[in-house]
Amino acid sequence: MKQVIVGRSASIFFMLMKRGGTMEKVIQTLNRKDGERRLSVLKMEIDYELLTLFDALQTNDREQARKCKRNLERLRSEWIRLEV
Numbered sequence: 001m002k003q004v005i006v007g008r009s010a011s012i013f014f015m016l017m018k019r020g021g022t023m024e025k026v027i028q029t030l031n032r033k034d035g036e037r038r039l040s041v042l043k044m045e046i047d048y049e050l051l052t053l054f055d056a057l058q059t060n061d062r063e064q065a066r067k068c069k070r071n072l073e074r075l076r077s078e079w080i081r082l083e084v
Contacts, residue, residue, distance in 0.1 A: 035082050042082070046075050 053068035055061075 039082050042075060042079055
């Protein structure tokens with residue numbers, strides 16, 4: 001599968017290649033940067049789900065509360081994978 005490198009990722013790629021980096025090291029660096037960005041978004045998604053869960057609990061909306069808990073569990077699992 002062919003990937004297109006754009007923007008900041010391209011800058012990192014070319015900088016590392018000029019410094020004698022291997023393609024494997026470049027890919028690891030890019031994945032780490034993508035993971036850091038995803039972690040920021042993930043935190044916002046968790047905050048949103050927590051607010052939604054709070055509202056559902058306040059209004060006794062059990063179905064919405066169950067959905068929020070499932071979403072939070074999924075987000076938690078993703079966070080753990082990114083932290084490793």
